[in-house]
Amino acid sequence: MFKVLGSVWALLLGMMLVMIGNGMQATLMGVRGGIEGFGTLQLSIITSAYFLGFLIGSRMTPEMIRRVGHVRVFAALGSFISAGLIAFPVLTDPYSWTAIRVLLGFCLSGVYVTAESWLNNAATNATRGKILSAYMIAQTSGIIAAQGLMNLGDAAGFLLFVVPSILVSLSFAPILLSASPTPAFATDKPMTLRQLYRSSPLASVGMLILGGIFAAQFGMASVYGARAGLSVGQISGFVASIFIGSMICQMPIGWLSDRMDRRWLILGVSVIGAVSTGIGAFLGSDFKTLLVLGLVMGGMASPLYSLFIAYTNDFLEVEDMAAASGGLVFVYGIGAIFGPMVTGQLMEVVGPHGFWLFLAALFTLIAGYAAWRMTRRPSVPVDETGAYVGVSPTGSPVALAAAQEWYVETAGESAAAQPGSPSGSPP
Template structure:
């Protein structure tokens, strides 16, 4: 507890941001439908967010190096809060596209700032506890935030005002925390050709996972509403899916540490296909069956990113893990930029149940790629595999933090492996 106490203000800020980010996508989907936006237009607005998020990953370290953590956080939080209010002041598709692009850029920068700050205060001997606390904050914040929808409703001004208040209040713990301004992280290198050479499966997997998980997060509320669920039920539906993703992370990670990760990835992807088809066939039958289906979908679909990243890191050499973390985040964001629009177009053409037909088809393609790569390359020896880590897709800093890299290896000449050899959390 002594090691975590100085980080509590940052955990509070992170929790507020995770909650605000978690509910905003859901609220925009529901509100857009109420305003008469087409499903494909809502999907395009979701795509704009992830394009902004991707650019934020590319450029935020320059801003941190230029003005430091506190000023960067304050500026991005102010823009995000203003953008959230503008969503309800200017209800216009073009305006929403531009606002969500800017908000995506800012959220990427905010998470990078928070996580690099937390990482700078973590020692190897306390790293596991800090990561556990951060993951708990993530689960409770994102899951609990969904219930702001039935509490305030997606119509009117209130929900957007509350989200603006949350983002604004995240400035308080960051501004008043008794901490010095940490050294900014080294700029992330996106050697996409090098990462592809390391593991084509991990790259394709992250694109696939981005295309399906973003569809669940941003078009899932429209599916739930389209099959007749109330606003309260939509909140439960999204929360159950997110909780499902938390339940199987470590069991699947445990298995992937002991068997060929690609076999675990193959079985897990097959589970995502089966649960997606179950949801597509059960659409509108009963809420309990849909809750069961989305729990299973989340349990199998959401851990796929961490499994893919672990497989890529098994092939990485000393000093390449930062590059891998940044590159896989790029590939995920690329898929996430495509997923909302593509899935929304499918839903608009074929109805709500087509959303999970779409995810099953995309996951099915990943099964084909996995089998191809298993034929093309042998498994990584057990002694060469690093421990599985549950990775959040909030910024490229988090995979570095999970591996025990202090973010300054580019400055002091050490490698990622040298920084992480003391303690790698299970």
């Protein structure tokens, strides 16, 4: 493992610094927006703007890389990110913040695509799974570390915007000095949404809903905290608990995924998510309670992303997996755009606990739809399902494509090792 990390440590360090910057600005939006007098609905639109930019960037970056190369794309987009972070405390109106968030989403998506393509190029069949796991840990650790840095200064000042800008600027050095330019990668034409739905209705609908859940967690948790009267330290602790929960639960849920009907696991995880968020709507804003609920909520939401991908793969041929992953990312992105806006509208009407009510409703929708789908299609035998691949929802389509590539390689090796297997195709 240490040898594997030694070959990509600079890329992982650079991406962790990027995620610290991204995590800080995401939390700052809710805190500083409240100080500036922005309404909940305005902040929800600003939050959604990030995911709109991210979706556009994931589509356009591959073409940009083909034209000018990885290094130029990464350096240019990174510079825009650093400038955008500094611009927040200077241009303190909702329209400017919305435009900056679209820009940041676009640029961060492009940075992820570029860095992840370097990581994937550095990986081999034997190391791809470990590198993907290390990358997911680096991403999540960066967001968690960002919450600790939120206590370095006053949210009403400039320092908390300068720090992430500096960190993003510093992230260029280890990445650009360690990564050699790679040929522009080929992108697969995404599967149509109709084809994707026919292959896996549960994953298609579930990913759409999950996009709203994750975007609300990532972007609106700080807005909720500010509206509920939490201090900056408490808000950052609450946000950190969500991502700590996602790290803790990823492995045990993945272990269960490979040993039981995935639909039952999706149902169980969604029910736990619905119960935890439902409790949050009625227990008020006690900080210790919020930390526990954040751990459970985050621990259920993030693994669902990987569960839906694994479940989709169970019904696909190997050659269709890359195309399906592109469709799943697109559906997820659409949900992420609308999730914060609906959350903000609900919070305007019923108050801060609308944050929890929205999440509880979405978890319940996933659970209900999973239960209904279990009556419409027989399950895939556990010994015929593919491996669970842990993927972070914060990554780009390249990370998901790399995970699919690892899945195909692993499945092929397993099939080839079986007695009497005529080929290396997945079972």
